[in-house]
Amino acid sequence: MAATSQNSAWTADAVSGPDDFAVELSDTQRDAIITAAKRMAARGMTIADLWGRDIALPELRGTMRKVIREVTQESGLVVLKGMPVEELSEEEIALAWHLTTAPLGRLRAQSGWGELMGRVEYVDDGRDWRGYTKTKELNFHTDHADTVALLCVRQGPAGGASRLVSQGALRAIIAEEAPEALALLNRGFPYAWFDEAPPEATGPVSDFNVPVLVEHEGRVQGVYIQSFMLQAAEAMERTLTKDEVEAIDLVRQVANRPGVALEFRMEPGHALIFDNLSMLHARTAFERSDNPTQSRLLYRLWYATQPERPRHPGIAQYETALMRAYKDPSLAG
């Protein structure tokens, strides 16, 4: 089916729950993942050693083809079940997760340190703007990738539900209720670089606008990180107009309306694979535990789709700048 904005424009009210998006791995596939991950771990390999190599497991070919179609052209979301987290060590699970999801594209670096896998867990490091290492609620936002693959290794004692919302659905609601706000969101806003400015940056903020809820080549897409937009205005000593502030916040408000976003709590071995271009995601606050079996841990991989998917120029420019800031391995040489 050709990609259309309708395919990705669903609300939670229109589906029966996360199982509508579920894909379950078979025992044969689980065995193949376990064998390959253990073999690579025994050779001392890490995800970094696998970068750019064709490591796709033949046993998963058909399933991953279906996953990619669902994520990039249809609803934008797959809930993958049955990842063998019980049978593997933390190091082996990391390899297993990359071996499973490698067909999604090329791994993207996730920070200025160039890390290729994000450990989403509580870290006491004072870097509050990287909210995923804190226990507080995470507002709706986008990550820096075409596709995000998030595996639940361990869940905490309470909280930590995942929330996902379709940008297509948000666009349809806002177009109906506040078309002038949609125009501002589609025009976009400069984004603050914080301490991750690309080498070509001329100041603390992007010198171009980054849009959200914008229709581009048949799919609604965008970047949305509320604090980065507000911080950019502050850094430029520019006061956002009342209409701009309201437009930015309207996205969050509509996403939080009952029945719009899908919300559920992942269990160990469950994973979310979603189109970061056409969805926003959030997380409820969670309780942390000093018990190692209950310390919430997700493994996050960011993929750049190969071949590149159509992206609005403002989105492409922002993401390419961040790849330079993160010294992404695809830019080497």
Ligand SMILES: [Fe+2]
């Ligand atoms: Fe995120």
